[in-house]
Amino acid sequence: MADPRTSKAPATPAKPRKGAGRGVRTRQLYLTAAIALLALWVALPFLTPIAWGAILAIVEWPIYERALARFPRWPHTVAFALTIATALVVVLPLSIAAVSIVQESQAALNWLQIAQQHGAPVPGWVNGLPVVGSRLAGWWREHLATPQGANSLLGSISAGSAFGWTRSIAGEVARDSAVFLVTLVILASLLSNGRIIAHKSRLLAAQMFGAFGRNFVDRLLGAVRSTVIGTLLVSFVEGATIGVAYAVAGVPQALLFATFTILLALIPFGAWAAFGLASLILIGSGSALAGVLLFVFGAVVMTLGDNILQPLVIGSAVELPLTLALVGAFGGLAALGLVGLFIGPVVMAALLLILQEWMPGEEAAEAGSA
Numbered sequence: 001m002a003d004p005r006t007s008k009a010p011a012t013p014a015k016p017r018k019g020a021g022r023g024v025r026t027r028q029l030y031l032t033a034a035i036a037l038l039a040l041w042v043a044l045p046f047l048t049p050i051a052w053g054a055i056l057a058i059v060e061w062p063i064y065e066r067a068l069a070r071f072p073r074w075p076h077t078v079a080f081a082l083t084i085a086t087a088l089v090v091v092l093p094l095s096i097a098a099v100s101i102v103q104e105s106q107a108a109l110n111w112l113q114i115a116q117q118h119g120a121p122v123p124g125w126v127n128g129l130p131v132v133g134s135r136l137a138g139w140w141r142e143h144l145a146t147p148q149g150a151n152s153l154l155g156s157i158s159a160g161s162a163f164g165w166t167r168s169i170a171g172e173v174a175r176d177s178a179v180f181l182v183t184l185v186i187l188a189s190l191l192s193n194g195r196i197i198a199h200k201s202r203l204l205a206a207q208m209f210g211a212f213g214r215n216f217v218d219r220l221l222g223a224v225r226s227t228v229i230g231t232l233l234v235s236f237v238e239g240a241t242i243g244v245a246y247a248v249a250g251v252p253q254a255l256l257f258a259t260f261t262i263l264l265a266l267i268p269f270g271a272w273a274a275f276g277l278a279s280l281i282l283i284g285s286g287s288a289l290a291g292v293l294l295f296v297f298g299a300v301v302m303t304l305g306d307n308i309l310q311p312l313v314i315g316s317a318v319e320l321p322l323t324l325a326l327v328g329a330f331g332g333l334a335a336l337g338l339v340g341l342f343i344g345p346v347v348m349a350a351l352l353l354i355l356q357e358w359m360p361g362e363e364a365a366e367a368g369s370a
Contacts, residue, residue, distance in 0.1 A: 049179050051339050053186030056086060057194060058224045064191050079191035083184050090180070100256040115150040126284060133284070177222055212357050223349040228322075228342050230313040233267035238305040241277050242298050248260065249290045251278045266341055267333065268326050324348040 007245075043050065060082060067078045085132035109239025114120070121141045127133050143149045190197065205213030251257055257278055264270030282291030320328070325345055332344020 044130055044184060048337070048339055049182040049186055050341060051336070052179075052183040053190055055224065055228055055339070055342055056183070056187045057190035058221055059228045060086065060187075060191065061194060061225070064194070072323045076192050082191060083188040086187065087180075089290075097256065100253065100259075115144060117147060119146045119150050120144045123284075124286065141367045150216065216353060217359060219353050220346075220350055223353065224342075226313075226344050226346050227349060230310050231266060231342065231345075233313055234310045235271075236262055237309065238265045238271060238301055241301050245275075245294055245297050245301075246278060249282060249294045250287065251279075251282060251294070264303075268329050271298070309359050320345060320349055320352065332353070 008074030025275075052309075064078060064082055064171065068075055071078055090210040113121070122137050122145060126137050126140060136184040141152045193240070202214050203219055205217045207213075210218070239258055242261050243254060246254035246257050246261075257274065261271050264274050275294060279291040281296060282288075325348070328344035328346075328348035329341055330344075332340025332342070336339070336343055
């Protein structure tokens with residue numbers, strides 16, 4: 001039996017130095033930031049499809065939840081089916097527009113060949129254009145009415161150059177198709193794992209920013225969903241309504257004009273250019289009354305859609321002032337392309353949400369000043 005006088009007491013663990021835990025935490029944050037930046041650099045070529053996939057997943061999440069409630073055993077199948085439906089909604093209208101563009105391009109090439117061989121007489125609608133009709137007709141007679149003038153102006157445009165343009169466009173279409181395919185894969189993955197991602201995001205936000213973080217994530221998701229749905233729905237309603245007016249007024253290629261009007265309606269004041277051009281075509285072709293009425297009708301539709309329908313659709317999730325909406329839309333478009341039309345306003349909405357959370361309300365401000 002050991003002598004208690006000679007036995008040594010077990011060594012007690014040394015107390016951590018003051019501030020050691022904070023140093024470990026700081027190094028963890030630095031490591032996390034470095035890995036996050038590295039991951040962002042690796043994913044840089046795919047930021048556009050990631051952004052599109054995230055936006056679509058947020059918008060379609062309520063639909064996915066309803067479908068999953070009916071088929072709870074097949075979450076991946078429901079996500080795949082919703083992704084296929086999304087692809088069809090995007091591809092079918094674009095395919096119709098592409099067919100129309102190809103047909104019109106062939107007609108334009110035929111017109112170019114005839115103009116270079118025999119000249120192109122001044123169309124009757126050119127003289128009928130207000131303000132610029134006579135000047136444009138004089139320019140046409142000088143540069144297009146004779147074979148010499150047409151060859152001088154259009155000589156650089158030939159079947160070979162058109163083939164080169166076609167190859168360039170085909171390359172862009174192939175690249176965009178690859179981006180769209182990656183977007184669909186990301187969309188299906190986000191839908192399948194949406195609940196886990198949302199739960200982890202809320203936990204992370206709450207851990208980093210407290211109650212403000214959790215509330216901010218929820219409000220931001222609502223702002224994204226409301227902004228995107230409101231923009232798409234209002235643009236479609238405005239463009240489709242004006243498209244019906246195109247058909248009634250007799251605008252040539254009314255379906256193609258309607259498609260471009262819907263797309264341009266995504267941009268602030270973009271649809272005005274579409275139905276304004278259609279009105280000028282009608283006025284120039286001798287249908288002055290139809291052209292004026294079309295422009296007035298389009299202006300009324302856009303005014304009602306932007307000032308009444310869109311606030312009703314978006315609701316109170318985010319009330320974005322017109323100035324911030326314009327800056328967000330055009331700034332996002334310039335910086336990020338088409339996806340920036342949605343990301344830009346969402347960023348501005350996030351800024352407003354942060355200001356609303358941090359700035360005291362009217363009652364608190366009055367109490368503080370009392």
